Amino acid sequence: MRIEGWIFLAISWGGLIALACYCTYKILTTRDES
């Protein structure tokens, strides 16, 4: 795989994992009112 491919993969995977972690953190630290 070329270096640009690794960069695209790292940004995409990193961004999505960070978003998933952020959402999980927010859900766990805020009260569920439903």
Add this chain to the structure above:
Amino acid sequence: MPRENRDTWGSRLGIIMAVAGSAVGLGNFLRFPTKAASNGGGAFLIPYFICLLLMGIPLMWVEWAIGRYGGGFGHSTAPGAFHTIWRKNRFIKYFGLIGIFGPLVIFIYYTYVESWTLGYSIFSLTGAFSGLASREGMRGFLEGYQLLKHRTLGIPTAYLFFLATFAANAYILWHGIRGGIERFCKVAMPVLLACGVVMAIRVLTLGAPDPAHPDWRVDNGLGFLWNPDFAVLVDKDRVAEVWLQAAGQIFFTLSVGMGSILTYASYLSRGDDVVLSGLSATSMNEFVEVILGGSIGLVGAYVFFGPAEAAGIAERGTFDLGFVTMPLIINRLAASSLFGFIWFSLLFLAGITSSISLAQPAVAFLEDEFDISRRKAVAILCSVAFVLCHGPILFHARGVLDEMDHWGGTVCLIVFSLIECVLFTWVFGIDKAWEEMHKGAQLRVPRAYKFILKYVTPVILIAILVGWTIDKFKSVILMRACKPEDFVYLLVTRGVLLAMVVTLAVLIWHAWRKRKGALAPEEKR
């Protein structure tokens, strides 16, 4: 007034799992990698993520917010929700029928496709295709299965698996939102994620399995999908197509513009969060699609069959990857029965969590607008859908499934998304819409999204619709791409779809007429 015994979600995790389950489908594992590889690899991710940020996520919030708003007035489906937003317009409720018609049409053919994954998961255990090593052999096996030539106890095997799949869907729907859909998704989604992780790890640790081709390695397989080909984004003959494919993939993957999310959100209370929940469901779907979906099928195809064959597989699309290539890959793995079972069970769970969400709007419409019990509504819906499912089952080879997918799974999505976006941000008003979205919100949406919701998202949707109209409308309406021998079948399919639209319009008219006497004066329109 809302019915007193209206179903509700048991927990926020329940609705997030259900919406994510609705979004995560076969397309995450089969459609995304083929679209990305055929449209510039890593470069495809640029329009893909831009469409996600400017169209997918805003539409997700719009649909959640409209659903919760309509649910507050006792309407779980688009006709009622649209009517509560634009009471002065007596016709808007008829536009809402797309939010029942679209998912119902998809449900009718999707259940059959979903049943193939159940069939193949059992075949993996029994070794029905374990001796097949060639592409032709595996394709012949799939065609024999699809055309009902394989038989078990004298009955076509595909039909038996369809019956089992349909019964499973009906069973979950029968038990309602909390006892059926939520309970199922809370188990199915973690299992699906676990299966996806197991398959991704298995493929990513293959190394270079063919000693004769040391270059056919996993990292090069990832490169096949991720190496950016920027030429597609500057080539004026291809750039529009790449953007359309990226926008289309976002639509399909998030299940926005169907009406299912609107219906699911309608079972929330007025103070429940929609912003964080919508973003969480989107995040889970994207994790499954880009990280897991992008690491299994095409990477496996590359390491076993090489770059030329992998390119051909990407061009041949979804079904070839899922039901021809993946079984061939799995046959070459150690413990192939186990991995075959895991792969097809994963697809089956992805399918069933989507199909139950597709049936729910029709069930909810009967429940809410005709005040009948859930079980009666499920019985009516399942009886009608069961009969209609026989079209794609019996005439699959005639293109009936593709015709239904075109109208229910493509045209309706774009039109419905545009209607709900314009209705919410222009008719309801962006300030009211913003306030409505943030009721009970546990996350503030950046203010830039106020502009995006009002201008950018509708413009993108209009551009897609205009692009489709210029490119396809005439040839689709005149059925120019249709083979002469399929003409009658496709014409009848269109007739049935039209009859469904007319029936839904009559039902809406009847429901409003019936309710008129019971409504407040301002609602009598």
